[in-house]
Amino acid sequence: MAFLKVEDLxxxxxxxGGLFNRTIGAIKAVDGVSFExxxxxxxxxxxxxxxxxxxxxxxxxxxxxxxEGKITYEGEELNIKGKAIDPRRDIQMIFQDPYSSxxxxxxxxxxxxxxxxxxxxxSRKEERQRVHELLEQVGLSPESILKYxxxxxxxQRQRIGVARAIALKPKLIxxxxxxxxxxxxxxxxxxxxxxxxxxxxNLTYLFISHDLGIVKHMCDEIGIMYKGxxxxxxxxxxxFNSPQHIYTKRLVAAIPDIDPKKREEKKQFRQEVQTEYEQxxxxxFDNEGLAYGLQxxxxxxxxxxxxxx
Amino acid sequence: MESKxxxxxxxxxxxxxxxxxxxxIWREIVRDKIALVSLILLVLITSFVYGISLFLNQxxxxxxxxxxxxxxxxxxxxxxxxxxGRDIFGQLIIGTRNSLSIGILVTLMxxxxxxxxxxxxxxxxxxIDNIMMRIVDFFLIxxxxxxxxxxxxxxxxxxVLSFSLIMTAFLWMGIARxxxxxxxxxxxxxxxxxxxxxxxxxxxxxxxxxxxxxxSLIIVTMTLNLAANIGLESGLSFxxxxxxxxxxxxxxxxxxxxxxxxxxxxxxxxxxxxxxILVLMLSVNNVGQALxxxxxxxxxxG
Numbered sequence: 001m002a003f004l005k006v007e008d009l010x011x012x013x014x015x016x017g018g019l020f021n022r023t024i025g026a027i028k029a030v031d032g033v034s035f036e037x038x039x040x041x042x043x044x045x046x047x048x049x050x051x052x053x054x055x056x057x058x059x060x061x062x063x064x065x066x067x068e069g070k071i072t073y074e075g076e077e078l079n080i081k082g083k084a085i086d087p088r089r090d091i092q093m094i095f096q097d098p099y100s101s102x103x104x105x106x107x108x109x110x111x112x113x114x115x116x117x118x119x120x121x122x123s124r125k126e127e128r129q130r131v132h133e134l135l136e137q138v139g140l141s142p143e144s145i146l147k148y149x150x151x152x153x154x155x156q157r158q159r160i161g162v163a164r165a166i167a168l169k170p171k172l173i174x175x176x177x178x179x180x181x182x183x184x185x186x187x188x189x190x191x192x193x194x195x196x197x198x199x200x201x202n203l204t205y206l207f208i209s210h211d212l213g214i215v216k217h218m219c220d221e222i223g224i225m226y227k228g229x230x231x232x233x234x235x236x237x238x239x240f241n242s243p244q245h246i247y248t249k250r251l252v253a254a255i256p257d258i259d260p261k262k263r264e265e266k267k268q269f270r271q272e273v274q275t276e277y278e279q280x281x282x283x284x285f286d287n288e289g290l291a292y293g294l295q296x297x298x299x300x301x302x303x304x305x306x307x308x309x
Numbered sequence: 310m311e312s313k314x315x316x317x318x319x320x321x322x323x324x325x326x327x328x329x330x331x332x333x334i335w336r337e338i339v340r341d342k343i344a345l346v347s348l349i350l351l352v353l354i355t356s357f358v359y360g361i362s363l364f365l366n367q368x369x370x371x372x373x374x375x376x377x378x379x380x381x382x383x384x385x386x387x388x389x390x391x392x393x394g395r396d397i398f399g400q401l402i403i404g405t406r407n408s409l410s411i412g413i414l415v416t417l418m419x420x421x422x423x424x425x426x427x428x429x430x431x432x433x434x435x436x437i438d439n440i441m442m443r444i445v446d447f448f449l450i451x452x453x454x455x456x457x458x459x460x461x462x463x464x465x466x467x468x469v470l471s472f473s474l475i476m477t478a479f480l481w482m483g484i485a486r487x488x489x490x491x492x493x494x495x496x497x498x499x500x501x502x503x504x505x506x507x508x509x510x511x512x513x514x515x516x517x518x519x520x521x522x523x524x525s526l527i528i529v530t531m532t533l534n535l536a537a538n539i540g541l542e543s544g545l546s547f548x549x550x551x552x553x554x555x556x557x558x559x560x561x562x563x564x565x566x567x568x569x570x571x572x573x574x575x576x577x578x579x580x581x582x583x584x585x586i587l588v589l590m591l592s593v594n595n596v597g598q599a600l601x602x603x604x605x606x607x608x609x610x611g
Contacts, residue, residue, distance in 0.1 A: 061506045069414065095507045101482035101499035105521040 002036040002072070003204060004060070009033045009069035011055050029055040031228035031290075032069075037221075039171070042198070042205040043217030046212060046251070052228040053208045056235070057174040061093045062208065066176060073172070089119050092165040096177040100155035102149040108135070108160055109145045115167045134163040139193065155186035159193070166197060174206045179214065191218060212255050216240060221300075224248050229291040231284075232299035244303040246284045247291075250277050330525075337603035346598035347592035349473050355409065362406045366570070371400035375588050380578050381555045389577040391565060393554075401581050403569065404557035407469055409589070412539035412560070414473040415480060419538075422477065422533045423484030424523075433491025442489070445482045453479045454550075461550050472551065476541065484530055491526055495519045525604035532597035536590045543586050559586050 010033075013028040030052040037043040040181065045053045058064040060071055060078065071078040073091065092115075095101035102111055116122055122130065122144045132142045138159040149157055158178060165173055175194070179187040191214065197203060209215050215222060216236065223233040232245045243249045253273040257266050283306070286292060291304040338344045374394030382389040388397040430441040454480045460475050461467070495501065496519060539559075545551040546560020547567075554561055562582035566572045571579065602608040 063502055063505065089508060091506075092501070094498045094502055097499055101503050103500040103518055103522070105524075106518075114504065115507040115510065161503075164503075283524075 003039040003074060004037040005070075005072045006036070006056070006060070006208070007034050007072070009056065009059060009071065009072045010067045011052070011059050011064050012067040026067075028228050030059065032229075033223075033225070033230055035223050035230075035233060037172075037204055037206060040198075040202050041203050042207050042218050043219045044215040044222040045206060045208045045225060046210065046215055046222060047225035048210060050227075051211075051225040053210075053225050054176050056225075057093070057176050057206060057208050061174055062088075063093075089115070089168045090171045092168065092170040092173050094158075094161055094165050094173060094175045094178045097181055098154050098161055099181070101161055102157055102173055104149055107146055108140075111149070111160060112163050112167060115164060119168055121155065132162075132168070133165055137166070137197065138163045153186075154182050155189060158182060158186075158190055162190070162194070162197075166201065166203075169201060171201070172206065173203045174208070176208045177210070178207075178255060180209065180211065187214070194218075214253055216255075226291055227289065229304065230302070231291045231304045232296055232302065233294070234298075238298070238301040242301075244297055244301070245291075245305070246277050246280055249273050326492060328454055332343045333609075334603045338596070338599045341595075341599045341602075343573045349597065350588060351592045354405070354583075354585075354592075358402055358405045358409065365399050365402060365555075367403050370396055370403060370587075374427035378388075379575060379576075385589050388581060389575070391578050392568075392571075397562070397578055397581070397602075400557040400562060401585070401596055404559050404562050404582065405585055405589075407552070407556060408539055408559040411473050411476070412471050412535050414437045414469065415538045415542075416531050416535045418477040419481040419484060419534065420527065422481040422487050424520075424527055426481065427485040427488030427490075428515055428520065428523075429493050431489035432496050432511070432519060433583065434493060434496070438489070438493075442486075444479065445485055448479065448482050451479065457545060460549050467552060469556075476538070480534075480538070480541075484534065485524065487530060488523060491523055492519055494543065495522055529597060529601045529604055532593060532600055536593035536597065539593070540586070540590050 008220065009030055010028070011030040013030050014023040015025040017024045026207060033052070033056055035043065036282060045056060047053045048263075057065055058065050064080070073088070078088070078091075082219065109128070109131055112134055115128050116127055116130060128145070131145060135142050135144065140156060140159055140163070144152070148162065152160065158181075162178075178194070179190050182190060194205070195218070198205065205218070207218050209218075219236060221233070221235050222239045224231050224239070224245070226247055232239065232243065232248045240252060243252050250273050253270045257263075284291070286303070286306075292306045293304065293307045294302040295307070296302050320489045335488035338348055345405055371514070372395070376394055376396035377386070379391050380386050380390040381392070386396050386398065388401065390396055393401070426441065426445075429440045456479070457475060464475075469607070492515075496514075501514055501518055504518050509518070514597060542551060542558065543563060546558050550562050552558045559582045563579055566579035566583075602610065
């Protein structure tokens with residue numbers, strides 16, 4: 001039994017318009033996505049903006065209503081359609097924007113203690129103690145307990161967000177581009193820290209990102225999304241060593257290389273991939289520009305290719 | 310040279326400890342001299358009026374005294390008397406107290422109703438919002454003045470409270486709409502969404518997460534509404550749809566000026582009330598404007 005299993009997930013947003021505000025269409029933000037995550041592993045969801053990766057994550061925590069499909073967590077179905085959101089203490093989320101995800105009118109103590117107040121009946125002293133521990137765990141000084149969010153830098157704010165997410169000792173954390181709003185130096189800090197607590201608490205991450213470099217560093221398995229569908233999924237080795245889909249190839253080619261000697265070589269490689277992408281676009285995408293269904297290449301490696309024959 | 314160093318020290322102090330909401334408001338008011346004078350005037354008038362009215366007997370003041378009709382200001386009567394021989398000074402004090410009380414009561418009641426209504430409407434959105442806003446639209450198209458006139462005719466005993474309730478019934482929509490539009494924006498922000506994933510109930514998110522972020526808007530709107538409500542009460546009383554003469558207010562005093570004789574020859578009856586209305590409304594407005602600037606860092610002067 002998989003830890004988290006997403007089967008044929010669809011999240012469509014209605015387009016209202018016309019007479020009497022009827023539903024005249026749908027934006028297919030997520031259109032048939034399936035994947036599985038094992039406990040303790042990190043699963044990377046990669047794609048350009050608008051590809052539906054964040055919507056997938058939000059559907060799992062229950063912030064977006066599911067149109068079709070099934071999400072099972074430890075054998076239990078989550079966020080059944082038509083029900084109000086059903087927050088789980090085992091599943092928490094780290095938000096993309098460290099500025100808007102913390103209430104500017106609340107002290108750090110209140111922000112980090114919010115989940116504790118909802119789920120655990122602690123005395124004031126115990127609560128303070130726990131918040132102290134959490135802040136220490138994320139590397140913030142315990143004196144900051146009475147400060148407001150605007151008194152911190154972006155990286156520190158993201159750590160407060162992480163402290164809040166791990167306060168309930170969850171098993172699954174959905175990290176929605178947790179570092180894309182941060183400086184590169186701070187990115188590394190937060191990412192290493194996330195890996196440390198993963199080992200410490202045996203966390204499972206669903207890591208949503210557009211940055212393949214970070215994904216390579218963090219993830220065991222990777223799914224690549226394009227326009228709401230999967231184009232390729234597999235282990236880290238599958239994706240980075242033998243990308244099969246032209247879209248993935250292009251993404252992998254775009255990872256910057258720091259070696260200046262290879263600069264020309266890299267540039268040429270990128271141009272080659274670009275021409276290949278332009279020439280073979282119609283072989284990989286259907287008439288609407290969407291990816292085909294997934295075909296398996298190996299046990300772990302799935303690629304969206306047109307059915308042969 | 311020395312003063313520069315002190316200033317530097319000051320900014321360092323600010324940087325280590327960010328100023329609280331009250332100190333920002335205070336700085337803004339001190340920087341804006343007009344607002345500062347307005348605030349001092351307001352505090353003085355309010356404390357004076359409420360203080361003195363404790364020692365005045367309303368029934369005694371509004372008792373007709375035929376031997377003292379239309380006395381000009383003098384030793385017996387500080388501000389003279391009206392056509393019933395009633396002391397204007399006493400009426401002015403009690404009238405100001407009544408007008409202020411109504412203004413404050415109406416502002417508070419419309420504030421509470423409007424904020425809660427707008428918060429629920431904006432937070433839940435969708436169909437609930439649609440229905441609630443149509444109810445607001447319905448109240449907005451009711452002819453306020455006509456209904457107040459009818460109420461004045463029906464309600465037998467008119468008190469500060471019943472008058473406030475009638476006004477409240479027609480004045481809560483503005484603030485409800487304002488709060489609703491802000492709540493609509495606020496609930497989409499990540500911190501409200503994060504609260505949901507952390508297991509907070511909708512009620513809790515509304516009251517403890519969204520409401521504090523609307524506080525500055527609420528304070529500013531309510532202050533500016535206070536000025537408007539004092540004016541509205543005076544206007545209604547002036548037209549004769551407010552208090553009867555047995556319950557003095559600034560508006561009833563002003564309405565004596567409808568008599569051309571009084572208007573031309575007996576200035577002491579209506580001028581003080583008119584000046585007080587002007588001063589009160591302007592002062593409250595000035596303080597409100599300063600508060601408004603304090604909530605927006607780009608407009609601050611302090």
